[in-house]
Each structure stands twice: as C-alpha cells, then as structure tokens.
Amino acid sequence: MNSHTSPAIELRGASKTFRTPSGGLHTAVRDLDLTVGRGEFVAVVGPTGCGKSTTLTLVSGLEEPTEGDVLVAGEPVRGIGDKVGFVFQQDAVFPWRTVLSNVMAGPRFRGAPKAEARE
Ligand SMILES: Nc1ncnc2c1ncn2[C@@H]1O[C@H](COP(=O)(O)OP(=O)(O)OP(=O)(O)O)[C@@H](O)[C@H]1O
Ligand SMILES: [Mg+2]
Incomplete structure (x- = not known):
C-alpha cells in the first residue's frame, strides 16, 4: 500500500x-x-x-x-x-512569549531564520 x-x-x-x-x-x-x-x-x-x-x-x-x-x-x-500535530494534555507553551512567538518557536528550533518562521 x-x-x-x-x-x-x-x-x-x-x-x-x-x-x-x-x-x-x-x-x-x-x-x-x-x-x-x-x-x-x-x-x-x-x-x-x-x-x-x-x-x-x-x-x-x-x-x-x-x-x-x-x-x-x-x-x-x-x-x-x-x-503529526500533538496538543499536549498539559500546557506546553512558553507563557512569557506571545502567541506568534510560540508558533514561531518550532520552526526556529529547527533552524529556520526569523523571517521565515514568522511567515
Ligand atoms: N514515562 C513514563 N514512565 C513510567 N510510567 C509512565 C510513563 N508515562 C506513563 N506512565 C504510566 O503509564 C500508565 C498510562 O499513562 P497514560 O498517561 O498513558 O494514561 P492516560 O490514559 O492518558 O491517563 P489520563 O486520563 O490521566 O490522562 C499510567 O500508569 C502512567 O503512570
Ligand atoms: Mg492522558
């Protein structure tokens, strides 16, 4: 298959x-x-x-x-x-960061430049 x-x-x-x-x-x-x-x-x-x-x-x-x-x-x-997306049972965000900055965190940790992560 x-x-x-x-x-x-x-x-x-x-x-x-x-x-x-x-x-x-x-x-x-x-x-x-x-x-x-x-x-x-x-x-x-x-x-x-x-x-x-x-x-x-x-x-x-x-x-x-x-x-x-x-x-x-x-x-x-x-x-x-x-x-695969995974929403954890407990919060798994950085509470001191904005929503956008949390969303950008994944791509940033994988090495994407800031502008690309923001896009
Ligand atoms: N990393 C781990 N090390 C040791 N035991 C673990 C680990 N993760 C889960 N367990 C144990 O495995 C069993 C299943 O846990 P799991 O978190 O999958 O249950 P659950 O069905 O999601 O429960 P809940 O409804 O409370 O979220 C539990 O007895 C838990 O203590
Ligand atoms: Mg559970």
Whole structure:
C-alpha cells in the first residue's frame, strides 16, 4: 500500500512498557490493534492511567513501542516527524512569549531564520 491508500494511523500489536522509579516495569499499553482511516475522527475514551496519552506518544514518535508496529500514512513512525500535530494534555507553551512567538518557536528550533518562521 502507498501513502494514498493506507490508513492514516495503524497500530499493530503495539505495547509500551516503562521502567518505574522503583526499578520495576509497568506496561501502559498492551498488544493494541487500532486502525484510523483517512478523514476519520476518533475519540479514545477510558479511565485515567489506561494508556490514552501513551498511545498518542507512540503515534507522534515521542516514544517508541516496546513491541509491535506503529504506522502513519503507511510508513513506520521513526522519531518525531513533521506530519503529526500533538496538543499536549498539559500546557506546553512558553507563557512569557506571545502567541506568534510560540508558533514561531518550532520552526526556529529547527533552524529556520526569523523571517521565515514568522511567515
Ligand atoms: N514515562 C513514563 N514512565 C513510567 N510510567 C509512565 C510513563 N508515562 C506513563 N506512565 C504510566 O503509564 C500508565 C498510562 O499513562 P497514560 O498517561 O498513558 O494514561 P492516560 O490514559 O492518558 O491517563 P489520563 O486520563 O490521566 O490522562 C499510567 O500508569 C502512567 O503512570
Ligand atoms: Mg492522558
């Protein structure tokens, strides 16, 4: 399948296990299969701690699955790409900066000149 026909998001047998501060292991997501089609609007609902945010970190490339595959537009997710937006659960902005300056921060950190980032 190419990127025009493949689902927007696909998780196949995805698991994520974290090491806890006490040295143990905690599996936040276990063997998850999920397919989100192009143009589909999906809400994931569940009790606190069930792994919703962890699932999103796998899709956005912020975390790697411990097991399984995560694909966006048919391509395996490898690190943070530029095709996925992620609105964090907690504020993730610079409160001392203006809205425009916050929007410019991403391109600036990726090395864009000020004028280009502003554009
Ligand atoms: N980086 C991490 N290290 C260790 N444990 C983690 C880490 N991130 C998440 N967890 C644990 O994994 C589980 C799932 O967390 P997650 O944040 O995905 O839940 P959630 O469904 O988004 O919950 P909420 O509804 O409260 O936002 C929780 O038990 C959490 O404590
Ligand atoms: Mg969450």
